Amino acid sequence: MPLPPSPVAREHVHTRSMRVNAYARDDGQWDLEAELIDVKGYDFPKSGGAIHKAGQPVHHMHLRLTITEDFTITDAVAAYDAAPYNEYCSSIAPDYKDMVGMNLLRGFRQAVKARFARTEGCTHLSELSYILPTAAVQTMAGRRRKQAESDASQAEQGDKPARRPFHIEGCHALRVDSPMTLKFYPQWYVKPGSDTEPGTTEPGGATSAG
Structure with missing residues (x-):
């Protein structure tokens, strides 16, 4: 608006x-x-x-x-x-x-x-x-989408990808405990208050642009 x-x-x-x-x-x-x-x-x-x-x-x-x-x-x-x-x-x-x-x-x-x-x-x-x-x-959104699809496929087979997508934890909407992470990246979702390690961030995260 x-x-x-x-x-x-x-x-x-x-x-x-x-x-x-x-x-x-x-x-x-x-x-x-x-x-x-x-x-x-x-x-x-x-x-x-x-x-x-x-x-x-x-x-x-x-x-x-x-x-x-x-x-x-x-x-x-x-x-x-x-x-x-x-x-x-x-x-x-x-x-x-x-x-x-x-x-x-x-x-x-x-x-x-x-x-x-x-x-x-x-x-x-x-x-x-x-x-x-x-x-x-x-610009790389298409590549990330394909990676997310690959991650989802691995998750369905019981395998967790080695690297967490860098945009998770990059903004408030994609906190590891966010409903949006649960919906779109369930394999990386962490319940609020949980001590579970959320994973390793993909190198080159957007927050490191300086």
Whole structure:
């Protein structure tokens, strides 16, 4: 459901939009293509006397990361369509190739902060990258579904899978004692108050993105 109407009159001043499209590649890897757009709700003067119109992007940038099945980045490409300082902003784009080798689910945000801090990077590109770990998890949803089906088949045969899916215990809805875990992952369900060991989490859990 949408947010309730504001109880106080207000004026729109800024909109930030972020979008991620994910693609399965023929070589077995995945592309995550992220886009950030900032627009103002008012006209304002730019240096030199030109007027920046309301709704015209102040920032418009793109970041594509190519990842393997274990969420390791094998390629990174950044590009700019709009930035306040034009080529002085966009000149940092090639540096984001240094994301290659990082893993989206293993301290990724901290690695980005360390490599692209302050003058070493673009604030907006770095912020755009922060949404990609959870987007990557969603991208792998089909693979996880197949794994869940395999786990269920093993459970029916009396065998418990060696690794617990990493999204269990990753949010409040999928606590090990949650009704949702009981319904969708009964083999990993633990009754509230039980001392039973719930299992071993699959390496690379979403909560370790940093």
